[in-house]
Amino acid sequence: MKILVWDLPTRLFHWLFAASFVVAYLSAGEDNWLDVHVFSGYLMLVLLGFRLVWGFVGGRYARFSSFRFSLGEGLGYLKQVLAGSARRHLGHNPAGSWAVYLLLGLAFLAGSSGLVTLAGQEGQGPLAAWVPYASGEVFKEAHEAVVNAMLAMVILHLAGVALESWRHRENLPRAMLSGSKAGAPEAAAPSSRRFSALFLVAAIVAGGLWYFGGAAVTARAHDAGYKINRSIDPRETPVRITATPYWKGKHEYIPASVWHSPRVGSKANCVACHQNAERGLFVGAAIPTDVTAKLAMR
Ligand code: HEC
Known part of the structure; x- marks a missing residue:
């Protein structure tokens, strides 16, 4: 039967996190899109913070304790996938777990290097007072390198999802949308946690209104003297x-x-x-x- 696996906040996190990456990637390097680019970066950092908390207080399959696999187990699982002997996991499988850890770690590096770049190059953002122009230049390079590593990780993740969906004849992207998968009733996550999801959405909307309502970063492209x-x-x-x-x-x-x-x-x-x-x-x-x-x- 169909049972609940991914609670609502986990699903929201997943798709918003993906969207923040795509938007940040597409809006990069364009002065006119700097406000959108910076917003998607902030959003990514906020979502990251939420996911870290949710990893301890979230639903059954969202908790880190439910997918605490060693790197060896992750790599071993990858080998099994290639050999066609990998076991189906209701929650994150060992390789998928490592995709989660690495993407979260890279998001942290991408967001923080972005903040330093913003401070150095544009003199804006929370770190503006501490970063001289020259370090902004250096961090920009680092920012780009991290983002490319993240893109590579996203592509690997997508390939893994496609392969697993095909091997186990189940639509994993759809499960991340609906939250449900085929499984035994006793394996179900107890609640979809709608209230926490509402809180997450409200916080993001409030942040968006505050940011675009005046706190937005503006490109100083025309302000050459500055x-x-x-x-x-x-x-x-x-x-x-x-x-x-x-x-x-x-x-x-x-x-x-x-x-x-x-x-x-x-x-x-x-x-x-x-x-x-x-x-x-x-x-x-x-x-x-x-x-x-x-x-x-x-
Ligand atoms: C040989 C042609 C040339 C000369 C001469 C020249 N520039 Fe430039 N400048 C450029 C080009 C090309 C760019 C890059 C435009 C871009 O990145 O889109 C540029 C970019 C700039 C920018 C950055 C604009 C932005 O929005 O990114 C400033 C400011 C600037 N130049 C100032 C000057 C000043 C001041 C002088 C004279 C002391 C000068 N340039 C002389 C060709 C020149």
Whole structure:
């Protein structure tokens, strides 16, 4: 018969966590989407916190104690899956358990490195006062590496779910939606915990309203002066704008031949590429087409 396995908060967590990853991934690297990107990162961290608590007070199959498998057991189970001898588990199987642990750990690293990057690069978020521009740059690299590891883990998880669904002839994604699976009545989780689910949803909605209602991070893409300033070591007094780390970072991929071309001539000739430079706008720069054509760039 069909019995309850995944309580409602566990299911909500699962799908919201997946959604926060997808949204964060798709909104990455775009100044215009920074507020959405940061929100999905916060959401991921909040969900992570919830899941850690739920692992102790949640329903029968949501508790960490119900899927406490060693790494050896996880790897052993993977081998059995490949050999076609893996036993069906009502809750998380040993390999799936490790997917859960690793995804939660990576989410923590992704979220926290994101917060440091946000503080360093944009001077915003809870850590803004503590992170200088240069560390923001370093953490951005780390953030990206962690997220790629997380993406790899997501793909492995999806492959595992597909394989297990097929081998045991049961639709695991649907079970994560409905909460129920075929099993003996005495194995059922006692309650779907609707009240806790309601609390989780209310907390997220309240957080969303607070964030988008004014606390949202805004990209300071147009605020070049602000970023240039922040990128300067406070102990130094740079003489030229082209000597600031921010300026160098934005222009490092431009080859020397462009700077030396007659149309540009010098790094100080901002207007050559920034057509609106005289109005103080530096977005949407373009290296003059006659220069790019001659150099066969892009
Ligand atoms: C050879 C062409 C060229 C010259 C000259 C040049 N830039 Fe740029 N600049 C670029 C390109 C290309 C970008 C990258 C635009 C992007 O990332 O979309 C850029 C980016 C920038 C940005 C970042 C804009 C953003 O929103 O990311 C600032 C600020 C900037 N330049 C300021 C300057 C200043 C100030 C000068 C003059 C001292 C200058 N640039 C000279 C080509 C140039």
